Amino acid sequence: MKPVSETKQYDVAIIGAGPAGLAAAHQLHDAGKQVVVIEKYLWGGTCPNYGCDPKKILLGAVEAKESTEFLSGSGIDGQVNINWPDLMAHKNQYTKGISTGTEQSLTASDIDHVAGEATFIDEQTAIINQGGKETVTVSATDWIIAVGQRPANLSFPGSELTVDSEEFLSLPELPDEVVIIGGGFVAIEFASIAAAAGAKVSLVVRGDRLLKSFDETMVDSLMDQLDDRGVQMYFGTEVTEIASTDNGLEATLSFGNTLSAGLIVRAAGRVGNHDTLDLDKAHVQFSEKGVLVDQHLRTSNAHIYAVGDVANSPVPKITPLASFESKHAANEILGQSQPITYPAVPVVVYGTPKLAQTGVTTETASQDGYTVHDLDISSWYTSYRTGEPAARVKTVLNQDGQLVGASVLSSHADELINYLTSAINQGLTKETVSKQLYAYPSVASDLTYFF
Numbered sequence: 001m002k003p004v005s006e007t008k009q010y011d012v013a014i015i016g017a018g019p020a021g022l023a024a025a026h027q028l029h030d031a032g033k034q035v036v037v038i039e040k041y042l043w044g045g046t047c048p049n050y051g052c053d054p055k056k057i058l059l060g061a062v063e064a065k066e067s068t069e070f071l072s073g074s075g076i077d078g079q080v081n082i083n084w085p086d087l088m089a090h091k092n093q094y095t096k097g098i099s100t101g102t103e104q105s106l107t108a109s110d111i112d113h114v115a116g117e118a119t120f121i122d123e124q125t126a127i128i129n130q131g132g133k134e135t136v137t138v139s140a141t142d143w144i145i146a147v148g149q150r151p152a153n154l155s156f157p158g159s160e161l162t163v164d165s166e167e168f169l170s171l172p173e174l175p176d177e178v179v180i181i182g183g184g185f186v187a188i189e190f191a192s193i194a195a196a197a198g199a200k201v202s203l204v205v206r207g208d209r210l211l212k213s214f215d216e217t218m219v220d221s222l223m224d225q226l227d228d229r230g231v232q233m234y235f236g237t238e239v240t241e242i243a244s245t246d247n248g249l250e251a252t253l254s255f256g257n258t259l260s261a262g263l264i265v266r267a268a269g270r271v272g273n274h275d276t277l278d279l280d281k282a283h284v285q286f287s288e289k290g291v292l293v294d295q296h297l298r299t300s301n302a303h304i305y306a307v308g309d310v311a312n313s314p315v316p317k318i319t320p321l322a323s324f325e326s327k328h329a330a331n332e333i334l335g336q337s338q339p340i341t342y343p344a345v346p347v348v349v350y351g352t353p354k355l356a357q358t359g360v361t362t363e364t365a366s367q368d369g370y371t372v373h374d375l376d377i378s379s380w381y382t383s384y385r386t387g388e389p390a391a392r393v394k395t396v397l398n399q400d401g402q403l404v405g406a407s408v409l410s411s412h413a414d415e416l417i418n419y420l421t422s423a424i425n426q427g428l429t430k431e432t433v434s435k436q437l438y439a440y441p442s443v444a445s446d447l448t449y450f451f
């Protein structure tokens, strides 16, 4: 171990400067606490640097292409193509300033921050390894662990030839043939992007369906649309080996066939970064699903909290919930202790089309006696105007007629699900939603007719 050059004492130390770490840092600092944030890689974390934001920039071009295709023969002639290197340059122009800008905003806010990898050496102290050059220790009364997750590795021969989500989002060229391993969020979003950009895409899915936590009818419809876009799906199948060939790569599938590819993406889930923290030294318990937390987001050490992707809390691992949990942990440290209650939260798969859900799922609704309204909206005015071929909305109402859940499949699902989530969290009924005024015609003005 390098000699310790400096030791600093804080009220609160936060490990990880993603959405989870940063929300608490600002809140605690504003409340007068001496705060330090420690980050080992890019300031801002996964979402803005190599997750949500760059992904949706790529999707912007996909949406533009898709919109013109929907109206082909209805006023649009000719074909639109995606120029991958130009699109990547457009994305890089945005992402290149994120980490520096985020660090500058910490400096401007007068929040102490240290670049390096934190590892606990006791219950209140971590050592920060700064590329082996210099090492400082940070000591704090309270800690927030917000270290996120990383892509899971696969362990068959040749798996080291795969790329992960971060590498896909920075590809200088898109090969003609792309194989994606997985059937979750990343696999569907990347398959949609790569197919629209002209690649022949194969999805190798271990299970028997895609996106297991979403409405089955809507997933089937999404699959049909991916199929129409030429995405080949292999269910109940694993990649057992990848080999380099003269032309690129070759993946062997569990039933013996092979797929040639210029690129093989692994999108087989994510694992927590807690295993890098030496948590035993801080008496913090964890499982393979993340750091164990109670209803206050406290770990087994009462002065250490875990939030965001790395916390084994019972919610989807997405950015809005990372910030929500972070603010809750900050409140706990500030003395406002109460169990966390999660509102309805919109979860969106940014595919072609987008699939979104919020609140009570349609599956739970069918078991628990709620009312489900199932509407095929592909012939409605909004779909006609935009030429979208298949769109569907399901709403779930409780016995008092309040909206408690919704699923949406549509190119507008990311916007519609926000309105529906807002209605759920305000306990609105059909009558109260009908009293709101919406610009007409707009995506929101359809809302009144959904339940």
Ligand SMILES: Cc1cc2nc3c(=O)[nH]c(=O)nc-3n(C[C@H](O)[C@H](O)[C@H](O)COP(=O)(O)OP(=O)(O)OC[C@H]3O[C@@H](n4cnc5c(N)ncnc54)[C@H](O)[C@@H]3O)c2cc1C
Residues within 6 Å of the ligand: 015, 016, 017, 018, 019, 020, 021, 038, 039, 040, 041, 042, 043, 044, 045, 046, 047, 050, 051, 052, 053, 055, 116, 117, 118, 119, 146, 147, 148, 149, 165, 166, 186, 273, 276, 277, 307, 308, 309, 310, 317, 318, 319, 320, 322, 350
């Ligand atoms: C490809 C992709 C697309 C996504 N798209 C969406 C989307 O559209 N919408 C959405 O809501 N969510 C999306 N997500 C999920 C979203 O990115 C995460 O939920 C969110 O970033 C979680 O925030 P976090 O702060 O918990 O973790 P992170 O953002 O991962 O931040 C954790 C930080 O901790 C740092 N760190 C780790 N270990 C240490 C250590 N020992 N010392 C110091 N620092 C450390 C890491 O470098 C990282 O910067 C996507 C994820 C991926 C991978």
Ligand SMILES: NC(=O)c1ccc[n+]([C@@H]2O[C@H](COP(=O)([O-])OP(=O)(O)OC[C@H]3O[C@@H](n4cnc5c(N)ncnc54)[C@H](O)[C@@H]3O)[C@@H](O)[C@H]2O)c1
Residues within 6 Å of the ligand: 154, 181, 182, 183, 184, 185, 186, 187, 189, 204, 205, 206, 207, 211, 238, 239, 267, 268, 269, 270, 316, 317, 318, 347, 348, 349, 350
């Ligand atoms: N739009 C969004 O909000 C968004 C987008 C991307 C990622 N994310 C977050 O990132 C997480 C990770 O995304 P993801 O798609 O990697 O994970 P995921 O959990 O959504 O899906 C993982 C998929 O990989 C499959 N799988 C697991 N092990 C496998 C193996 N050995 N071989 C083949 N297949 C295997 C699973 O069956 C599943 O289909 C998401 O759960 C979500 O929390 C969110």
